[in-house]
Amino acid sequence: MIPCLPPPPASAYRLTEDLREPMALATVHRVAMDDLSVEQSLLAKLGARGWGRIHYFRNHYNQPWGERRGDPLSPRALDGLTRFVTAATFPAGNQPSIFLTDHGSLELVWEDARGTARQAEFKADGIEYFVAATGEEATVGFDRMAEVIAKLTSA
Amino acid sequence: MPLSPDENIVRAICSDKWDGQRLAPSLFVGAGTSVSRLSVASLEDHWDIFRQHVQRPPERLLEMIGEINIGRLQEIGRAHEPSVELSVEPKPEDWNPAHAEIPQKISRGLANKILPALIRHRPPQI
Numbered sequence: 024m025i026p027c028l029p030p031p032p033a034s035a036y037r038l039t040e041d042l043r044e045p046m047a048l049a050t051v052h053r054v055a056m057d058d059l060s061v062e063q064s065l066l067a068k069l070g071a072r073g074w075g076r077i078h079y080f081r082n083h084y085n086q087p088w089g090e091r092r093g094d095p096l097s098p099r100a101l102d103g104l105t106r107f108v109t110a111a112t113f114p115a116g117n118q119p120s121i122f123l124t125d126h127g128s129l130e131l132v133w134e135d136a137r138g139t140a141r142q143a144e145f146k147a148d149g150i151e152y153f154v155a156a157t158g159e160e161a162t163v164g165f166d167r168m169a170e171v172i173a174k175l176t177s178a
Numbered sequence: 179m180p181l182s183p184d185e186n187i188v189r190a191i192c193s194d195k196w197d198g199q200r201l202a203p204s205l206f207v208g209a210g211t212s213v214s215r216l217s218v219a220s221l222e223d224h225w226d227i228f229r230q231h232v233q234r235p236p237e238r239l240l241e242m243i244g245e246i247n248i249g250r251l252q253e254i255g256r257a258h259e260p261s262v263e264l265s266v267e268p269k270p271e272d273w274n275p276a277h278a279e280i281p282q283k284i285s286r287g288l289a290n291k292i293l294p295a296l297i298r299h300r301p302p303q304i
Contacts, residue, residue, distance in 0.1 A: 132200055
C-alpha cells in the first residue's frame with residue numbers, strides 16, 4: 024500500500040511556509056486511485072529499487088544533465104515503460120533494472136530463466152528491444168506494444 | 179587519427195547507468211560514445227575530473243569508472259555478428275584534455291558484449 028507519492032522536484036514552484044494555510048500544511052497529497060493502482064503495480068513488479076529509480080529520474084532529470092547536457096526524461100518514454108511493466112510478467116526473483124539513457128529514454132534490463140539478457144528501451148516515439156538468446160534487435164512503434172511484451176516475456 | 183590499440187580508455191559510470199546490480203547497456207549503445215584516455219590523465223586524475231564535471235545535478239553520482247583496452251574493444255567488435263571495426267578518436271575538451279570518442283554506431287547486441295569486458299574501478303577511499 025502506498026500512502027502518497029514522493030514530493031515534486033525541487034525545480035517546481037514552492038509556496039513559502041509562512042504563506043501557507045495551516046490546513047494545507049496538515050494535509051497529505053493524495054493521488055487518484057488510477058494512479059495509485061499503477062504505482063502499486065510498478066512497485067510490485069520492479070521492487071523498491073526499480074520503483075524508486077523511476078521517481079529518482081522524474082525528480083532529478085527534468086532538465087539537461089551531465090557533462091554532455093543529456094536530454095531530460097521523456098514523458099512519453101515514461102508512459103511507454105509504465106504501460107509495458109503493468110502488462111508484463113517477469114521471472115520470479117529477477118526484477119528488472121531501470122536506467123536513463125543520454126537521450127531521455129528509459130531502459131529496462133533483466134534476464135530470462137536461462138540467464139540471457141532481455142532488454143527494452145522506451146523512447147519518445149517507440150520501443151527498441153533486444154533478445155540476447157536469438158540476437159533479435161529491432162525498433163517498433165508503441166502501437167506494437169503487445170507484440171513486444173509477448174516477445175520479451177515468452178519463456 | 180585513431181588511437182593505438184595499446185591504449186586503455188575509461189568511461190564514467192554514474193547513477194543513471196548503474197543501479198547497484200546491473201550496468202546499463204546504453205553506456206555503449208549508439209554513435210559518438212564519450213570516453214577518456216588513461217595515457218593522458220591517470221585514473222586518480224580521472225576521479226577528480228569526472229567528479230567535478232559529470233555530477234550534474236548533484237543527485238547524479240559518479241559510482242564507478244569502467245576501463246577497457248582499445249585493442250580488446252576492437253576484438254569484441256570484429257567478433258560480433260555483423261562485424262564492426264571500432265576505433266577511438268581523440269577529442270580533447272576544455273574540461274577534459276583526455277577526452278576521446280568512439281565514432282562508430284554500436285548496436286545493443288554489441289554493447290552487451292562490451293560491458294562484461296569492462297574493468298570496474300570503485301571510488302578510492304577519501
